[in-house]
Amino acid sequence: NLRCLFNTTASLRQCKLSPTLSSLLTSSLSTSSTTGSMHDKIAEMVKANKVVVFMKGVPEEPRCGFSNAVIKILEFHGLKPDVYSAHNVLDNEQLRQDIKTFSDWPTIPQVYFNGEFIGGCDVLIKMHQNGELIEELKKIGIKSALLAAQEEKKE
């Protein structure tokens, strides 16, 4: 049930945000490489698999509620991490910036089907709720687990 994911009265993490030394080092390293973009590399990445996700953290341990929601929705539809490609933007500051200019979309997570930008968390939630996600998966040759479950019920 998606509602339990979005229960904002769930306990809040009392954590302080402070930049770590390693993340400061990573940013300085990435700006020393091309000041241009890695759009060409991203163009390859989005075509490397039927479903490609750019997120914060990894599917086993998302570092952001919106990224987590995307992973969970994909899971509802039967897509496990071994089936799609996930890229952690927290590991690469250049990627984190350039993915936004590549798709002309300002936030992470970002989901691609067959190289085409589908949307972020909100879009995926909406598509999951209105049945569009099942259709979009069908178009790329993936049968949603929810569809399979519905069909089983009918039999």
Added chain:
Amino acid sequence: SRISLFISAARRGLCSDAFAGYQGPIACRIQSSLQSSSELRPTHLKIINESAGHAVADRHRAETHFKVLIVSNQFDGVSVVNRHRLVNKVLASYLGGSSSSGRGGIHALSIDARTPDEWLKEAEVSGSPPCMGGERKQN
């Protein structure tokens, strides 16, 4: 006391339905950018500050994470992702800049974009996914 309740309500402004959560300067500017947008012409608008639910400094006064509910006839026949692109375009200046914390721009923008009919059918805005701690490294 009743007087302090009245004063705090007055401070929130006449359009308190238009906001939820801490209503700072960024929330007000987001509201006015969307309200005055000729591409969007919203019939209903609500700016919800969700920063308090995230791992940010001084979270009760932060303006880092927002949810926007926007109802507009302009969304009729437009796909979800393209509705969001329209809103992103109007709010581009708030979303640009460094993605790292504290350096200009908001961290997250959640968008609920509906046509007036869709809003009539379900006049409710769901909460956003709970924070997963962000970039804080765990030891």
